[in-house]
Amino acid sequence: MVLASSCLCPSDLEEIAEEYCLGHLDWESVRYFENHFLHCPACAREVAETQQFVNVFRLAEYA
Ligand SMILES: [Zn+2]
Numbered sequence: 001m002v003l004a005s006s007c008l009c010p011s012d013l014e015e016i017a018e019e020y021c022l023g024h025l026d027w028e029s030v031r032y033f034e035n036h037f038l039h040c041p042a043c044a045r046e047v048a049e050t051q052q053f054v055n056v057f058r059l060a061e062y063a
Pocket residue numbers: 008009010036037040042043044
């Protein structure tokens with residue numbers, strides 16, 4: 001998977017946000033994606049929402 005440009009939102013944003021929150025992205029993609037969503041409110045919001053979902057999922061899993 002290659003993110004084309006830090007100026008563009010990834011076309012599979014939801015999938016990337018999920019993999020990012022689960023720690024499944026390789027470090028290059030993580031660095032690239034972080035550089036992007038620091039300046040992109042839409043992606044930052046998607047990451048925040050996905051992170052929340054992942055946290056709830058993990059709490060449920062380990063409860
Ligand atoms: Zn974006």
